[in-house]
Amino acid sequence: MSTVPGERPRRITAPREGPLLVEGPVEVVLEDGTTVSSERFCVALCTCRRSRAYPWCDTSHRQHPERGRPD
Amino acid sequence: MERVAKGLPREPELPPSRGPLSASVAGYLRHARRLPDHAAIGDAAPFGDDLQLALHLCYELHYRGFAGVDADREWDPELLRVRAALERPFLAALRTGASRHEHADDALDELLVEPVDGHGITHFLQDEGELWHLREYAAQRSVYHLKEADPHAWVLPRLWGRAKAGMAAVEFDEYGAGRAERVHARMFADLMTDLELDPAYGHYVYASGAEALAVVNLMSLFGLHRALRGALVGHFAAVETTSSPGSRRLARAMRRIGAGPAAEHFYREHVEADAVHEQIVRREVVAGLLEEEPQLDGDVAFGVDATGYLEERLADRLLAAWRAGESSLRTSLSTSPRTSLHPSV
Numbered sequence: 001m002s003t004v005p006g007e008r009p010r011r012i013t014a015p016r017e018g019p020l021l022v023e024g025p026v027e028v029v030l031e032d033g034t035t036v037s038s039e040r041f042c043v044a045l046c047t048c049r050r051s052r053a054y055p056w057c058d059t060s061h062r063q064h065p066e067r068g069r070p071d
Numbered sequence: 072m073e074r075v076a077k078g079l080p081r082e083p084e085l086p087p088s089r090g091p092l093s094a095s096v097a098g099y100l101r102h103a104r105r106l107p108d109h110a111a112i113g114d115a116a117p118f119g120d121d122l123q124l125a126l127h128l129c130y131e132l133h134y135r136g137f138a139g140v141d142a143d144r145e146w147d148p149e150l151l152r153v154r155a156a157l158e159r160p161f162l163a164a165l166r167t168g169a170s171r172h173e174h175a176d177d178a179l180d181e182l183l184v185e186p187v188d189g190h191g192i193t194h195f196l197q198d199e200g201e202l203w204h205l206r207e208y209a210a211q212r213s214v215y216h217l218k219e220a221d222p223h224a225w226v227l228p229r230l231w232g233r234a235k236a237g238m239a240a241v242e243f244d245e246y247g248a249g250r251a252e253r254v255h256a257r258m259f260a261d262l263m264t265d266l267e268l269d270p271a272y273g274h275y276v277y278a279s280g281a282e283a284l285a286v287v288n289l290m291s292l293f294g295l296h297r298a299l300r301g302a303l304v305g306h307f308a309a310v311e312t313t314s315s316p317g318s319r320r321l322a323r324a325m326r327r328i329g330a331g332p333a334a335e336h337f338y339r340e341h342v343e344a345d346a347v348h349e350q351i352v353r354r355e356v357v358a359g360l361l362e363e364e365p366q367l368d369g370d371v372a373f374g375v376d377a378t379g380y381l382e383e384r385l386a387d388r389l390l391a392a393w394r395a396g397e398s399s400l401r402t403s404l405s406t407s408p409r410t411s412l413h414p415s416v
Contacts, residue, residue: 013354021350041240041248044347052319057346059315062185 019044019057028055082138083273085128090121092157096128099150100140106149112156117164118384120401122157123284127276129154130291134218135272158292165289166373169380175305175357175371182312182375192386195393197320202328206266207399208389209259209334210275211283215290216259217272220245222287222294223307229300230356231363237355238304241311241348258337265331268404278400282385289381293374301367304360305374308352313382314345 013021025039044057051058088094092115095107115122132145172178220242230238247253260270293303322338361368392399
């Protein structure tokens with residue numbers, strides 16, 4: 001069986017816009033040396049650096065229209 | 072079967088009726104003979120309290136049922152006929168009033184634009200929400216969140232390939248990824264406990280207005296009909312796409328009023344989880360479904376539009392009441408012992 005977890009490469013989906021999608025669980029080492037982890041089946045890693053939950057995506061990459069636009 | 076044991080809820084009581092339709096459906100469930108006739112259904116307002124509660128009663132037989140109501144009523148042909156007659160004006164009113172897009176991509180792209188000075192319900196709660204607002208909000212949302220992800224599970228047998236795999240993965244996450252304490256419905260019950268609300272399934276149906284019931288009836292309608300599988304997927308995509316930023320504002324609101332760790336955690340979890348779910352639903356579920364069944368494009372768009380339409384109606388009701396300093400519920404909640412608490416942060 002080639003489907004035993006860990007025996008196949010981990011898939012990362014890298015779209016042009018938006019977060020990197022990485023198959024979980026993952027451990028992320030941050031610049032200050034601290035480690036954060038997630039057991040989710042897939043994690044969205046922030047690439048725009050605007051996330052307030054960094055390194056996890058919190059959808060802050062989304063486009064914001066000009067202030068005052070009716071909506 | 073053990074039913075009252077820890078965490079396993081009993082069936083809720085039938086809620087008080089709101090007119091002739093809901094009264095006769097409730098009466099039928101209690102073994103009375105008469106169901107509403109089709110003329111009476113035709114006269115009712117499609118988004119009104121009476122029709123929405125009658126529909127809610129019919130749908131709940133497929134979830135947890137009601138105390139004292141025979142479980143076999145779920146497949147009672149007379150009741151199913153009435154349910155179909157209640158669904159027709161609801162669906163027709165949505166098709167007429169809510170449809171705005173022909174294509175799923177257009178409908179979903181519109182949701183990705185976050186207004187800087189948004190004034191929706193989560194903005195209100197973040198900026199000026201008080202404890203009583205958050206309690207009213209949670210009470211009404213509990214009609215869905217205590218069965219979070221359940222109506223969407225019905226679509227799984229109707230999907231194939233990427234759409235099925237993606238949908239199952241997201242549902243697995245919603246159901247706690249194998250850990251009972253992480254099931255989102257359970258996490259919402261913990262939030263309710265923090266807010267000193269009763270976390271029993273179905274408890275706040277009596278207090279929830281037609282707009283709050285309609286949001287949940289929409290999911291049941293889409294979930295129970297294979298013919299509406301495209302709309303169910305569109306609905307799910309709309310919820311997952313709008314949830315993350317809204318949850319961030321609600322987490323802030325919970326923190327600001329010092330609601331408690333479980334209340335804050337529920338929305339914090341949804342910020343991260345739904346940022347992932349949005350991507351999977353869009354890339355795998357919606358794209359996968361439309362690859363298999365391109366003819367469902369318009370139905371997916373309809374599901375997105377109908378969700379936005381009913382959510383807006385709910386927001387309008389809540390905000391109108393709150394701006395007038397009034398309760399948004401049919402029956403106001405008993406005062407929380409902590410109402411006098413001042414913000415802890």
